[in-house]
Amino acid sequence: MNMRRQAPLVGTILAASLTMITPLTAEVPRVTLGILIVFFLPGFAATCAVLDARRLSLNDRLLASLGISLGTTVCAAVLLAALPIGLTRASLSVALGGVTVIVALYALFRMRSAMASTMNTEIGPTGPGPIIEED
Amino acid sequence: MKTQLQQSIHDETFDTDQDSPRAAEAERELPGATQPQHLTADGKGERLDPGRAWITALIGLFMVPGLIAVAAADRVSVQGGNYSAAVTLFFAGLLTIFAPAAVRALTRNVTRQERFALIITVGLALYAVKIIGSPHAFTFIDEYIHLRNTQNILATHHLFGLNPLLPAAAYYPGLGAACAGLVDLTGLSPFVSGLIIIGAARLLICACLFLITEKVTRSSIVAAGACLIYAANPMFLFWSSSFSYENLALPLAAFVIWWIWRTRAETSRLTIIITVIAVAAVILTHHVSAFALSALLGAWWLGEQLFKRSDPGRHRIGAMALLAGSTSLAWFFLVARPAEAYLFGENILPALQQIGAVLSGQARPRHPYSAAGGTGDPVWYVLAGFAALVLIVLALLPALYRGCRIAFGWGRDRTDGRRAINAPLIIAMVMAAAFPVSQLLRITTDGDTIAARSSEYLFTGLGCVLALLADQAVQSKRLVAGLRAVLAAGVITVVLIGSATIGTPYLGLLPGASDPHGYPLLVQPDVIKASEWARAHLGINQVFAVGLIDSQALATYGDQDTISYNAWPIFLSSTMSHSVVAAIKTQKVRYVFVDWRMTQGVPVTPGNYYFSPWEPGAGTYTQPLPAATLQKFATTDCASLVYNAGLIQIFDVSRIENGSCLPGPATPASSGQVTS
Numbered sequence: 001m002n003m004r005r006q007a008p009l010v011g012t013i014l015a016a017s018l019t020m021i022t023p024l025t026a027e028v029p030r031v032t033l034g035i036l037i038v039f040f041l042p043g044f045a046a047t048c049a050v051l052d053a054r055r056l057s058l059n060d061r062l063l064a065s066l067g068i069s070l071g072t073t074v075c076a077a078v079l080l081a082a083l084p085i086g087l088t089r090a091s092l093s094v095a096l097g098g099v100t101v102i103v104a105l106y107a108l109f110r111m112r113s114a115m116a117s118t119m120n121t122e123i124g125p126t127g128p129g130p131i132i133e134e135d
Numbered sequence: 136m137k138t139q140l141q142q143s144i145h146d147e148t149f150d151t152d153q154d155s156p157r158a159a160e161a162e163r164e165l166p167g168a169t170q171p172q173h174l175t176a177d178g179k180g181e182r183l184d185p186g187r188a189w190i191t192a193l194i195g196l197f198m199v200p201g202l203i204a205v206a207a208a209d210r211v212s213v214q215g216g217n218y219s220a221a222v223t224l225f226f227a228g229l230l231t232i233f234a235p236a237a238v239r240a241l242t243r244n245v246t247r248q249e250r251f252a253l254i255i256t257v258g259l260a261l262y263a264v265k266i267i268g269s270p271h272a273f274t275f276i277d278e279y280i281h282l283r284n285t286q287n288i289l290a291t292h293h294l295f296g297l298n299p300l301l302p303a304a305a306y307y308p309g310l311g312a313a314c315a316g317l318v319d320l321t322g323l324s325p326f327v328s329g330l331i332i333i334g335a336a337r338l339l340i341c342a343c344l345f346l347i348t349e350k351v352t353r354s355s356i357v358a359a360g361a362c363l364i365y366a367a368n369p370m371f372l373f374w375s376s377s378f379s380y381e382n383l384a385l386p387l388a389a390f391v392i393w394w395i396w397r398t399r400a401e402t403s404r405l406t407i408i409i410t411v412i413a414v415a416a417v418i419l420t421h422h423v424s425a426f427a428l429s430a431l432l433g434a435w436w437l438g439e440q441l442f443k444r445s446d447p448g449r450h451r452i453g454a455m456a457l458l459a460g461s462t463s464l465a466w467f468f469l470v471a472r473p474a475e476a477y478l479f480g481e482n483i484l485p486a487l488q489q490i491g492a493v494l495s496g497q498a499r500p501r502h503p504y505s506a507a508g509g510t511g512d513p514v515w516y517v518l519a520g521f522a523a524l525v526l527i528v529l530a531l532l533p534a535l536y537r538g539c540r541i542a543f544g545w546g547r548d549r550t551d552g553r554r555a556i557n558a559p560l561i562i563a564m565v566m567a568a569a570f571p572v573s574q575l576l577r578i579t580t581d582g583d584t585i586a587a588r589s590s591e592y593l594f595t596g597l598g599c600v601l602a603l604l605a606d607q608a609v610q611s612k613r614l615v616a617g618l619r620a621v622l623a624a625g626v627i628t629v630v631l632i633g634s635a636t637i638g639t640p641y642l643g644l645l646p647g648a649s650d651p652h653g654y655p656l657l658v659q660p661d662v663i664k665a666s667e668w669a670r671a672h673l674g675i676n677q678v679f680a681v682g683l684i685d686s687q688a689l690a691t692y693g694d695q696d697t698i699s700y701n702a703w704p705i706f707l708s709s710t711m712s713h714s715v716v717a718a719i720k721t722q723k724v725r726y727v728f729v730d731w732r733m734t735q736g737v738p739v740t741p742g743n744y745y746f747s748p749w750e751p752g753a754g755t756y757t758q759p760l761p762a763a764t765l766q767k768f769a770t771t772d773c774a775s776l777v778y779n780a781g782l783i784q785i786f787d788v789s790r791i792e793n794g795s796c797l798p799g800p801a802t803p804a805s806s807g808q809v810t811s
Contacts, residue, residue, distance in 0.1 A: 034321030039335055050405045063342050066335060067390035068409055071416035077312035078419050086292030087312060089319040
């Protein structure tokens with residue numbers, strides 16, 4: 001169950017890492033990863049980090065992923081073009097991929113903390129508490 | 136007395152946050168809100184009903200023949216066939232795309248999810264109409280402006296490269312930078328990358344508008360109606376689908392509003408950081424959208440401040456309004472300095488002056504609702520625009536009354552004696568009420584542009600308010616409700632058709648013929664070819680004097696520094712007079728780009744001019760330019776012909792520019808058209 005909830009985030013980290021480290025020459029993976037990193041992955045990671053998945057509808061999740069990703073891409077692209085480093089494939093993929101990986105890792109950390117906290121609440125720090133029988 | 140909208144809420148499910156206790160609590164605090172209703176006995180709930188999903192799928196499929204009809208109409212036009220018949224086919228295609236989906240989305244017995252899916256599909260299908268019209272390259276004037284921005288960033292990897300088509304646009308680099316980034320990352324062309332970005336933005340604004348309206352009115356029928364009415368604004372079909380900075384910024388601004396609303400109960404700092412990033416993206420992309428977002432956030436904060444008892448989220452709205460307002464003003468006045476002259480000097484002030492002149496009787500009013508300044512529009516085309524306006528105005532008064540009942544909670548006192556006030560709905564009503572006022576601007580040429588562009592903003596509120604009537608209409612017995620849904624959808628469809636005639640000139644509705652007669656509305660292939668030749672043989676960033684339409688291709692395909700707005704003194708004289716020489720020298724013009732189509736027809740662009748709205752004949756041309764105005768370059772010894780292909784010529788006038796050659800005594804040039 002835990003793995004199933006974490007799988008999309010792990011996939012996000014892998015895809016973002018791939019965008020950063022691989023100089024893709026094949027068209028299909030390059031276009032696919034490029035579109036994902038611009039329109040989906042940063043926002044998806046941020047949504048997971050900010051909002052509880054159980055309280056989000058699929059519409060909300062997809063919409064937030066698209067909106068945040070577009071906003072992040074605009075800001076990152078303008079910022080890079082304003083800096084001496086310039087806006088290039090390498091700089092943008094590292095910027096967007098890096099942000100995505102960091103935020104996704106934070107989301108994973110939050111998710112694990114929340115799970116641990118839930119388990120502690122359900123079981124208690126030293127196991128199940130005494131059963132109080134009702135009269 | 137319980138209003139019908141409240142009654143409708145019993146039939147509707149709208150709250151996506153129903154699993155969230157905190158969000159639900161926040162919802163309950165909203166003034167003017169009624170309690171959310173969840174899944175109802177007849178299954179009209181949030182989730183897509185598998186038993187009825189086929190209807191939505193069928194309506195989606197029904198859009199395909201509509202798009203095929205639009206494609207066929209475009210093809211007839213390009214091949215030089217019967218344009219009137221092609222326009223009829225085009226509107227038949229639009230009807231097929233829009234009307235069935237509108238009926239279904241406004242039908243009472245439909246799930247919220249189905250309405251949402253229909254709205255997204257309609258939005259994307261109407262976007263496809265624009266793509267079908269220009270499937271190979273950008274063709275709209277503003278698209279060339281932002282293509283040049285993108286090319287500059289791709290070439291230099293940095294910002295603020297000169298954009299001769301619109302210098303102010305270079306200082307709002309959000310769209311150009313995002314597109315250049317997508318080009319870098321994917322290897323796709325700027326054209327395809329631009330289409331994908333604007334397509335994503337179209338999806339974003341449709342979804343955000345639906346969800347925001349649903350939050351404001353608490354009805355998915357109103358939300359669907361609002362989106363359909365928004366899609367019927369004059370700019371939605373073509374202008375809002377073009378590769379232009381506003382078409383990215385406005386969806387991002389809608390996203391900011393939705394995001395703030397969606398996360399107002401969240402305490403995470405990352406939520407605030409995301410909001411700031413989204414606000415910054417709007418500010419970096421488009422000036423007016425940034426101002427509109429700031430104003431809307433400010434009004435929202437003020438409304439909640441006045442009408443709401445307590446809500447911590449209100450402070451965040453106020454903070455974001457302050458941030459957006461101050462930052463967008465700072466960027467506008469300190470960084471994007473040419474934008475001030477563009478916005479005020481070239482748009483707002485001339486419009487105000489023209490209105491003053493019309494009101495004082497010094498100038499005649501322009502014929503409103505004639506998109507091309509009255510040039511070549513058939514009567515039915517103009518009447519359709521009037522019909523759309525009349526329908527909107529007729530519906531507006533009862534809609535505002537109904538909005539007041541809901542927003543101010545008339546006849547709906549709460550148990551604690553306080554009236555529930557829905558501040559966001561009041562803001563929507565103010566925007567809706569501003570729409571008829573904005574239409575007064577259409578009596579002037581410059582005001583017409585402002586009125587048209589403002590509709591993109593005002594229709595967000597107008598749609599929300601008018602859709603209250605649609606919601607009211609379908610609250611009755613099943614058969615009557617169905618008929619009323621058809622009627623409401625029919626009215627919105629008529630507004631869509633009428634608005635399309637307002638927003639687009641008759642001759643600009645379909646792509647131009649491959650061999651157009653007269654002066655064309657769009658860039659022609661031979662101009663692109665000449666531009667590419669100039670880039671290859673003359674080098675980039677040469678200063679060209681050129682007509683407005685041709686400057687788009689020359690600045691992008693040719694990568695030249697074009698002068699169009701101030702080029703009219705060079706072109707409109709019949710002789711190489713002192714004023715022509717002076718204009719060439721002061722503007723450092725090295726080449727003159729001559730398009731002989733100027734002598735074959737009057738301009739059909741809005742404003743009716745070849746170069747700029749300030750040229751002497753602008754708005755009044757009844758005859759094309761005399762051939763002598765262009766022939767003079769061939770008859771002077773100081774200009775040399777460097778390119779000559781069909782109707783296009785390029786003259787090197789650098790010897791005039793550097794003063795090494797002074798044209799002889801002025802002699803009227805002989806007329807005649809140049810052949811290749």
